Amino acid sequence: MPVTDVTTDPEQLTMTLTAEFEASVDRLWQVFSDPRQLERFWGPPTWPATFTSFDARPGGHAEYHMTGPKGERSSGRWEFLSIEAPRRFEVIDSFMGDDGAPLEGFPSMRMTFEFEADGSRARLRNTTYFDSAEALEQVVAMGAVEGSTTAMNQLDRVLTGLREYAQGKGTRVEELSDTLVRITRLIDGPRDLVWQAHNDPELMRQWMLGPDGWTMTACEPSQTVGDSYRYAWAPLEGTEGESFGFEGEVLVVDPPRRVVTTERMAGTDGPSTINDSVFEEEDGATLVILHIEYPDRETRDMILATGMAEGMEASYARLETVLAE
Structure with missing residues (x-):
């Protein structure tokens, strides 16, 4: 540091x-x-x-x-x-x-x-x-x-510049404290398009899928403070796994720079996280910076151990293909 x-x-x-x-x-x-x-x-x-x-x-x-x-x-x-x-x-x-x-x-x-x-x-x-x-x-x-x-x-x-800092390094996870994690991924595309791809249901259904073999069954984003959102996924035939989803409330919106939401497993009372996403653009590329605040270290370790970062990398790689098209 x-x-x-x-x-x-x-x-x-x-x-x-x-x-x-x-x-x-x-x-x-x-x-x-x-x-x-x-x-x-x-x-x-x-x-x-x-x-x-x-x-x-x-x-x-x-x-x-x-x-x-x-x-x-x-x-x-x-x-x-x-x-x-x-x-x-x-x-x-x-x-x-x-x-x-x-x-x-x-x-x-x-x-x-x-x-x-x-x-x-x-x-x-x-x-x-x-x-x-x-x-x-x-x-x-x-x-x-x-x-x-x-x-x-x-x-x-x-x-150093965003490309030198992050290009080719995939989705990176840093544990900043017992409860705060930073995840970064460089997307080869301008910020306005990357923001749109995070908020347009038609685009989101094309890339926000995690590993291959899954489909998005619910996609209800929001850009209004105080509103709720909901996302859900299900495995395709032949893919192991159970359907799941996330929901929460919008806390801060500053298009196309930042959005902050709560997040919890759909249909449960928690535990909730606070997800703080910032989008930085430089030289035609956008760095997505996601800070996740967990309620405690145990929850942090449990969620990171699910392979979340690998699923996010599969989605971000797919997003670059969508943007290129």
Whole structure:
């Protein structure tokens, strides 16, 4: 993982994150200077960021918000204090309310971002300065160490490019914690079409089938928050297995970028997972990033052991054929 250290210093009132990347300083600077690239990693998994303004000059401001898996929203603003491209910039980072004013009861923090070369690698040092020990404790208690670590550990795929990061590597499963799993698959096709293929019943019936020998018997997607969806499959004659299905509710929709749903085995009371799908496009290819939050480690291990990833790979390979046609 790129993040090598996160240190809090109650005496100096600082939190310092250090990370190293297989990239040049210029390339690392680019991703922090482009809001479209920045928002692909600034928020931690399941809390992606959206930058709504970005005026990178001393005295300028950048405004962003992060949206949680249940539609929760956390907003912030940077005030740029200094910029020394491509080595350093400094901002005041503030929590913001829905009215655009600083959020009462939450601290504003001075942050520096420093970039330096180490051979063929680039090192990032991100230092946050607090006004008081109470402010440092408050932000750490909110999960700043874990959040900043998991956010920066997403930066590799942005720096290297999606094709180099994922092409030819199939469906990959990463266990991020006891309850959180990330699944990625690069699809050779533009994001709008990949999104459509995940929401158009006629297309879904052509590819979302898992291993050969199965048919989709129910396909009722939804793109409306609060609505329910339902999918079901049955084996064809000569294929072993029993019919099954999934159902759930839509929590977040941001076409064609993101959709979050609950999911449970059809006809049961649970356990449910939260499935958070993000679609990133680059150079005519789309990376599907699925974060699945399980209720506990036992459920996670049980579901992963069913061969879920293999079934997803068979479906995604079929999807590429459908898109090519």
